[in-house]
Amino acid sequence: MDTKLRYGFRDTKLVQAKVRQIQKLVTRPWAIMEICGGQTHSIKKFGLDQLLPPEIEFIHGPGCPVCVTSLELIDKALQIAALPNVIFTSYGDMLRVPGSKGDLFSVKANGGDVRVVYSPLDSLKIAQENPRKEVVFFAIGFETTAPANAMSVLQAEAMRIDNFSLLVSHVCVPPAMRAILNSPSNRVQGFLAAGHVCTVMGYWEYIPIAEEYRVPIVVTGFEPLDILEGVYRVVRQLEGGTHEVENAYSRLVTYEGNRAAQKVIQQVFEVCDRKWRGIGTIPKSGWKLRDAYLKFDAEHRFDTQAIETQESPLCIAGLVLQGLKKPYECSAFGTLCTPQNPLGATMVSSEGACAAYYLYSRNLESPKMNHV
Amino acid sequence: MSDENQPIDFLGAYCPLPLTHSEQIVIGHGSGGRLTYDLIQSVFATHLTNPLLEQGDDGVALPPIDPEFEIVVSTDSHVISPIFFPGGDIGKLAVCGTVNDLAVMGAKPLYLTAGFILEEGLPVDVLEFIVSSMAKSAEEAGVAIVAGDTKVVERGKGDGIFINTSGVGIRPRSLHISGRNAKVGDRIILSGPLGEHGVAVLQARGDLGFLSDLQSDVAPLNHLIAGALEAGMQDRGNAIHTMRDPTRGGLATTLNEIARQSNVGIVINEAEIPIQETVISVCEMLGFDPLYMANEGKCVFIVDPEGTDRVLKAIRADKYGSKARVIGEVVSDHPQKVLLKTMIGSTRLVDMLSGELLPRIC
Numbered sequence: 001m002d003t004k005l006r007y008g009f010r011d012t013k014l015v016q017a018k019v020r021q022i023q024k025l026v027t028r029p030w031a032i033m034e035i036c037g038g039q040t041h042s043i044k045k046f047g048l049d050q051l052l053p054p055e056i057e058f059i060h061g062p063g064c065p066v067c068v069t070s071l072e073l074i075d076k077a078l079q080i081a082a083l084p085n086v087i088f089t090s091y092g093d094m095l096r097v098p099g100s101k102g103d104l105f106s107v108k109a110n111g112g113d114v115r116v117v118y119s120p121l122d123s124l125k126i127a128q129e130n131p132r133k134e135v136v137f138f139a140i141g142f143e144t145t146a147p148a149n150a151m152s153v154l155q156a157e158a159m160r161i162d163n164f165s166l167l168v169s170h171v172c173v174p175p176a177m178r179a180i181l182n183s184p185s186n187r188v189q190g191f192l193a194a195g196h197v198c199t200v201m202g203y204w205e206y207i208p209i210a211e212e213y214r215v216p217i218v219v220t221g222f223e224p225l226d227i228l229e230g231v232y233r234v235v236r237q238l239e240g241g242t243h244e245v246e247n248a249y250s251r252l253v254t255y256e257g258n259r260a261a262q263k264v265i266q267q268v269f270e271v272c273d274r275k276w277r278g279i280g281t282i283p284k285s286g287w288k289l290r291d292a293y294l295k296f297d298a299e300h301r302f303d304t305q306a307i308e309t310q311e312s313p314l315c316i317a318g319l320v321l322q323g324l325k326k327p328y329e330c331s332a333f334g335t336l337c338t339p340q341n342p343l344g345a346t347m348v349s350s351e352g353a354c355a356a357y358y359l360y361s362r363n364l365e366s367p368k369m370n371h372v
Numbered sequence: 373m374s375d376e377n378q379p380i381d382f383l384g385a386y387c388p389l390p391l392t393h394s395e396q397i398v399i400g401h402g403s404g405g406r407l408t409y410d411l412i413q414s415v416f417a418t419h420l421t422n423p424l425l426e427q428g429d430d431g432v433a434l435p436p437i438d439p440e441f442e443i444v445v446s447t448d449s450h451v452i453s454p455i456f457f458p459g460g461d462i463g464k465l466a467v468c469g470t471v472n473d474l475a476v477m478g479a480k481p482l483y484l485t486a487g488f489i490l491e492e493g494l495p496v497d498v499l500e501f502i503v504s505s506m507a508k509s510a511e512e513a514g515v516a517i518v519a520g521d522t523k524v525v526e527r528g529k530g531d532g533i534f535i536n537t538s539g540v541g542i543r544p545r546s547l548h549i550s551g552r553n554a555k556v557g558d559r560i561i562l563s564g565p566l567g568e569h570g571v572a573v574l575q576a577r578g579d580l581g582f583l584s585d586l587q588s589d590v591a592p593l594n595h596l597i598a599g600a601l602e603a604g605m606q607d608r609g610n611a612i613h614t615m616r617d618p619t620r621g622g623l624a625t626t627l628n629e630i631a632r633q634s635n636v637g638i639v640i641n642e643a644e645i646p647i648q649e650t651v652i653s654v655c656e657m658l659g660f661d662p663l664y665m666a667n668e669g670k671c672v673f674i675v676d677p678e679g680t681d682r683v684l685k686a687i688r689a690d691k692y693g694s695k696a697r698v699i700g701e702v703v704s705d706h707p708q709k710v711l712l713k714t715m716i717g718s719t720r721l722v723d724m725l726s727g728e729l730l731p732r733i734c
Contacts, residue, residue, distance in 0.1 A: 010715055011716075012715055012716050012717055015716040016716075016717065044720065045720060046714055046716055046720070047714055047716075047718025047719055047720045048716075050718045050719070051716070051717065051718050118580060118658075224716050338726070340726050350659050359721065360720040360721050360723075361720060361721055362721060
């Protein structure tokens with residue numbers, strides 16, 4: 001990042017001007033969902049919700065890949081990672097996500113070879129260097145991480161690396177938006193679409209959703225000015241009674257997205273039903289490896305059938321992920337459930353809504369921030 | 373020629389001489405016998421020589437302390453991976469870490485002890501480099517390493533080398549520096565930019581896929597702190613109420629500790645906090661916050677408002693404090709909490725670090 005990011009997209013005067021523009025527009029309360037956990041994090045980190053008029057309510061969406069990975073898959077990860085001949089590789093923030101019994105950190109402490117990597121290609125390299133070990137990568141994430149994960153499979157095949165596999169838990173944004181809008185308790189009136197996802201996928205997928213549900217959708221970035229611009233455009237549509245897809249992140253996002261990345265995803269993955277933690281199964285909301293790549297599927301390679309999952313009875317992460325409850329409305333928030341001792345995934349990830357509330361605004365005196 | 377007349381290869385018949393093992397640490401280096409003695413003579417005594425260490429007894433008798441001073445003791449273990457990183461190494465870190473722990477107590481560091489846990493297979497060259505680096509840092513800080521210990525663990529049971537350093541210093545009995553002393557109205561001075569050590573070490577691990585010219589800030593701060601204390605001396609006492617080096621857990625954790633110890637609130641201004649652009653970039657990419665990144669050459673001062681300018685000037689006069697800034701103040705609101713005024717005009721909580729810093733997924 002150069003100084004432009006810190007002082008450009010976070011410029012105080014520009015931020016204040018955009019806030020004033022929004023204030024002038026607003027005539028009544030509006031509930032806007034930011035889909036991506038990265039946006040939730042930015043909203044809380046920069047205190048954007050404090051700057052905006054009280055009529056604007058942010059509802060936090062299910063766009064945190066760590067939060068929505070199903071308990072069943074976390075338990076499978078724990079089981080595989082504990083096997084003696086396995087090197088289990090994962091993005092860092094998955095290590096603290098609680099399964100039914102423990103997390104990947106506790107597997108590591110008990111002797112499991114669990115390693116943090118920054119990319120599935122790093123994991124592939126570990127497989128090359130350890131030909132006698134089984135190397136498994138925990139392939140979680142939305143459309144953003146899918147291209148690199150798909151690429152790792154293609155490379156493993158090309159390089160004939162047969163000790164590498166993915167534990168796949170890919171989820172897709174558009175089916176989740178439909179599930180939220182179809183819910184009888186839905187309160188969402190407009191969406192800030194996740195900029196990172198649209199960088200890969202474009203925004204053509206959102207046009208039928210906006211039309212069918214008559215809901216404005218604005219592709220939005222992650223810096224303070226990006227988010228305020230997204231809010232401004234959603235509110236402008238809501239106040240004007242329109243429902244279109246707009247692109248407020250045009251410096252990175254195009255209508256069709258990254259075609260090469262989409263092609264790689266299509267080649268390796270196919271659509272499947274996917275269980276979302278706290279929400280349940282959403283039809284056709286995920287990707288799994290195509291049959292041609294079954295040998296790279298960790299669920300196929302290891303016996304992970306005998307899993308019995310058990311969620312905390314207190315955790316309301318599912319309701320938070322659907323925008324039905326705020327984190328501070330949970331009886332365990334900040335007391336029984338903290339980042340040190342998370343009951344649910346939304347308190348673990350840096351993108352989780354509960355963690356963002358806990359970190360940046362718990363228990364402060366300002367009325368808008370007095371959450372506990 | 374018959375077999376009996378074959379010349380005998382006497383080279384193969386010699387009783388083999390034992391290897392000297394002068395190139396690599398072997399288990400025997402921790403035996404306490406000849407190999408240990410040789411290692412001490414060839415590596416430690418060569419670089420760390422001083423009359424107190426040379427006594428060679430099981431402990432060291434130190435000269436009596438002036439009754440107007442009290443003794444300050446600190447200890448720290450260093451287990452960093454990798455052991456070499458841009459701007460430093462585990463040896464420099466081990467000396468500076470303990471020197472700084474003593475200095476932020478308001479003490480003048482005098483003596484260090486060093487305990488080494490070496491892993492079988494560690495090249496002696498590497499050990500020698502680390503010990504010489506310790507000697508350089510000790511010289512810069514003006515402290516003597518007066519006692520030591522070496523143990524060797526089997527290969528695979530260590531990370532090359534672990535070092536524990538303990539330090540002894542003295543401070544005037546009249547000087548009251550503590551995390552419990554922050555007072556409402558006090559200013560907070562940060563001696564320089566944040567996060568350089570944390571990012572340099574991450575980069576040195578080599579798995580981030582990028583390089584920069586960033587160096588760790590690891591440095592002995594005792595001279596900087598001595599200058600600040602001198603400048604802070606006033607008629608009624610010392611203007612500096614609290615000092616602390618924001619190492620692991622970063623500035624955020626340090627300020628939270630002080631807020632809790634002193635039962636005060638703390639407000640810091642994002643626009644005033646010095647951070648290098650490279651550090652900001654790396655943190656943005658990985659999803660880290662520079663407020664939580666480790667530092668090994670920075671100090672936070674909580675200073676009486678009347679003495680702030682003088683203390684700041686003294687800190688800036690030191691080479692390690694040229695970029696010092698007043699970054700915030702101590703307040704009566706929201707006791708035991710730290711708040712950040714963001715550059716865009718909002719306010720947010722700054723919490724302690726929870727567990728490990730973990731890179732985000734996307």
